[in-house]
Amino acid sequence: MSTTLRPTPSPNHAQIRTALARVRGLGSAKEGTDHFWRQRVTAVANLFLVIFAVCLVLRLVGTDYAEARAVLASPLVTVALAMLIVSGVIHMRLGMQTVIEDYIHSEGAKVVALMANTFFAIAIGATCILAVLKLGFGG
Amino acid sequence: MASAKPSAGSPRPISPHLQIYSPLINMVSSIVHRITGVALYFGTLLLAWWLVAAASGPAAYAYASWIFNSPFGLLVLFGYTWALFHHMFGGLRHLIWDTGRGFDLDTVDRMCWFSIIGSVSLTILVWAAILFS
Secondary structure, X not given: OOHHHOOOOOHHHHHHOOHHHHHHOOOOOOOOOHHHHHHHHHHHHXXXXXHHHHHHHHHXXXXXXXXXXXXXXXXXXXXXXXXXXXXXXXHHHHHHHHHHHHHOOOHHHHHHHHHHHHHHHHHHHHHHHHHHHHHHHOO | OOOOOOOOOOOOOOOOOHHHOOOOHHHHHHHHHHHHXXXXXXXXXXXXXXXXXXXXXXXXXXXXXXXXXXXXXHHHHHHHHHHHHHHHHHHXXXXXXXXXXOOOHHHHXXXXXXXXXXXXXXXXXXXXXXXXX
């Protein structure tokens, strides 16, 4: 982001914040631009992986179970689907976190919702990965 | 935070919220981007179900296929396809904005209309391929 947007530290400000904290630039939440950046990295990854997934679905239309299993057992499909799942659940967890923080203001409900969000994302991710690996290894 | 309870005496002014403004394409696109994101979030349950069904065996896969091929199932999947493409175009818009470009209102509006036209077109294209294959 543009460095011109950063306010010039006042003399007081400079005294309160240590030089190390300024250099790290992580802010009070200690995460810096981590949320923003991960959202963007996974967004770009999803762009390619979702296009692949749409093509995969089109390939599977009208196939019987044996052929669908054969397509889903190919290494390329296994790897691409696994990457889509990981990138997808990270992206959706970050997005839902923003929605929760925007709309839920009571501290208790917010913490519960944020935790449920993480659990949901990991549960979906773990379930899908297991299914994709099982299909990939032909078990 | 629409509730601004007066602490003493006359009610305090509150800032205008959504219902005050007439819907403009840029704000509608922003709202729809968030709604489609939430829809896709819960829609991953369908993806998980389908993958688990495929991994479980022919019976589970046939059952999932039967549900997805029902009129309601097709309607949900059609909506899911559109949400996916609309969120994708919305994301591309945000990536362009991240570079500092495209903030003048003409460009914003054009990109928003592009998202709508693009997502509807791609959805129809994909479903034409599905239904007529």
